[in-house]
Amino acid sequence: MTEAPARGRGARSRDAILDTAGELMARHGYAATSISMISAACGLPVSSLYWHFGSKDGIYVAVLERAQTTLLAALPPAEVPGRDLDERLEAFLTEVGDAFQRHQPSVRLLLGLGMVQQDATAAAVAEVRHYRDALMQWARDALSCVFGLRERPEVADELARFTLRMASGTAVARWFDAGAALETGPLRVALRALAAHHGVAVRGAPE
Amino acid sequence: MTEAPARGRGARSRDAILDTAGELMARHGYAATSISMISAACGLPVSSLYWHFGSKDGIYVAVLERAQTTLLAALPPAEVPGRDLDERLEAFLTEVGDAFQRHQPSVRLLLGLGMVQQDATAAAVAEVRHYRDALMQWARDALSCVFGLRERPEVADELARFTLRMASGTAVARWFDAGAALETGPLRVALRALAAHHGVAVRGAPE
DNA sequence: GTCTATATATAGATAGAC
């Protein structure tokens, strides 16, 4: 969206800046991360940061943009494999749990916007909204595939919302208790029960 | 913990400072809220803020402390009323949903610490940990009462964790979509299913 | 594209009169 990601000398600097900025912002938050901190951490002078991104907010937007791209690109296809519901549900939960585990910094970064949303640029907010929408749609599609909900979009919607909120809540828990993982076991039971509650055929009781 | 809350001239100022500081910090986050902003918003000079709280961090701790006290005091007794499981579960969910709705700023404030945790004082972190622990214990006790889990503490634990994570996730959702409420309907279905999954007697199928 | 040097504003915090 901003520029091609892989080129000569300047592009490497660009990436280095985004790497360290992302790491620092994920750890300290946007407001608490200063340009000088980023400069010191990545070795390039402040003026270079401004040459590349124009402003602190520009860096922020670029960081979010990249985190979003990375995270969305890593999502598996919404066509969850598996011949029956149980296999697909298992595959879905494994994928979600893994992605959640692998992309901790991105998740943190994107969640963190909440605390600065009021001050953030329209561009930054839009970036995160887009990310959120894309994630939601993916979850909806994947769950629709898992439970066969092509005719019941509102159910797919509820299940997706449920799943994402549980994931967000777990991310929050991780702020206090590093190492908190997405509990896919209870989530599986809950999703099955919710589907069944809406009259979706769920071969075999949850227990 | 810091001083008596209701006295003459100075105490009113103290409260005014905490009110506006809490509001600003809940909206912008800790780092993005400056002493001068608070001073301007509440009318008292910066030196008064320092006289009362010593430092910006002191204000933060006091704000968290008060938010915690308020929130915990508002929690209903863990002895959830109701003659059968369904009545108690309903009462529990209503209470949680209401508290969640009523105390939005406190929740936001306490969640927000996550983003500054790395830099925050030990005192601030301890404050939030204590809050979190108290909330968790309350949920555990209440759910234990709802489902009759005195002999199954690990199940009560799982249900409480599940509930709190869902609540946290919903708080996050509210950052993007104001007006997002705790969906007690799906939560009820999920909790019943989880209890049943662990062999707890849950008279009547969830649907 | 990267560097040194710097402009300008505001941050957190204090001094001391009242």
Next chain:
DNA sequence: GTCTATCTATATATAGAC
């Protein structure tokens, strides 16, 4: 306890040589 005035550090951002 509250005020005005101020110290010092650091923030974002720019200028201009290389």
